[in-house]
Amino acid sequence: MTLSTMFLTMLPGMLRTIAIFVLTLVFSLPLGMVVMMLRKSRIGIVQILTKIFIAVMRGTPLMLQLLVWYFGPYYLFRMPIGGYRFTAIILGFSLNYAAYFAEIYRAGIEAIPVGQYEAADVLGYSKAQTFFKIILPQVIKTILPAVTNEVITLVKDTSLAFALAYSEVFSIAKQISSSQTSFMPFLIAGVFYFVANYAVAFGMEAVEQMFKYYD
């Protein structure tokens, strides 16, 4: 197999990796906000249930969670699970990352001094105005580096989809490696992950610059 055939064989896998990455972010970033709000809810039972959810999501391996989401419907409800593979992967990744994002958001919100709320109140801002105009911009500034960390981890975590035999770039690299008895595919995959993460880091740095309007 020539290097170019190898690359072309891995190309669909790269696109699938990017698909997992993008869809997971699209679902988990807003979902994390919801989880964070439930976590900060004043209703005791909601808060406890959310804490349990976060503990389970963070406390068990993501690979195990993917297996549960995919095989669970059959083992629990005897449902046939034919074309459900990709949905299970996105579901598993999104819920897992939502739990992490929720805690990052919470850290950001709790870092805002109470004086900010008081000042907004004195100036006659409504609750919604205070949150969206005063608090949220500061929260985003604070949490961006932590979010960048998490997003970079996500790029590499997409390889866990191999457990459900979804042919993303790492699974294909492994298969080509077996058939060609060569480590070259892993190197190509490594370069792919590095380039992808470099792009993520570059993009996030640009966003951080955008929020540095007071510096």
Next chain:
Amino acid sequence: MKRILCTILTLACSVVLTACGASSTSSEAVTYGFLDETLGTENYAIGFRLGDEELAETVSAAVKALVKNGTYASIAENYPDIKDYLSLSPEDISDDEIAQPGSGDPNYTFKHGFDLDYPPYSYLNDAGEVGGFDVEMAQAVCEYLGWKYEPVPFNWDFKDAELNAGSCDCIWSGFTKEGREDMYTWGITYSTNTQMIMVASNSGIKTLADLAGKTVGVQISTSAADMLEGDRADLAATFNELKVYETYTVAFNDLKAGAIDAIAIDVTAGSYLIANENKQ
């Protein structure tokens, strides 16, 4: 600063790339072969869900028809490493056992479950497409019966969950029958395989007894691994260590690098590794 960093990284990448290219082309005098003594012999068959007798019989009858009409032998021509181990021949099959062409339900989709990590039975071939002896046979069966074919590559560690949950209809991927007789409804046995010990020509290992105190590698959940952990645990007990690898590719690299002394492997998979090594 960023531009300098970028240049350095690009250079580092290309150095690594060329280094890898060079190491795989450098030829050494060392060759690899098998010991004469074997660990044991097993049969490969098609595994279906328990109770799926009808499907097992239909597929088996279609395989017999393909043996009879020569398709089986012509597909085998593409796989020299396993040709000698295929166990079906046209003389053993009578005309009343075989399925009729086009006798299958044209709306039925046959979901073929296999591991894409198991050359030469099922793997990504040189063109980067799903191929292998078992894959070509399954496709031929579907074509013969008039079924639709759907490949379902799965993770070998979770093959039972995939089969039971219905994401595939069978496990057909160099699948050993021995020791699993009661776990599946079995279709036709089409190939035998022998588990052997692969060593380097300069290792000085000639018999199984020479393996005492040596480090032996094996791939996880293969027949060779099952054997060394089961029936031949007595032999494994004499080793310095039985190293279990995720894939034989890594094990073979360790053998070449001298990190292990021998590999316990199916003769077909081993021949494939050796043939590939000689090609490079």
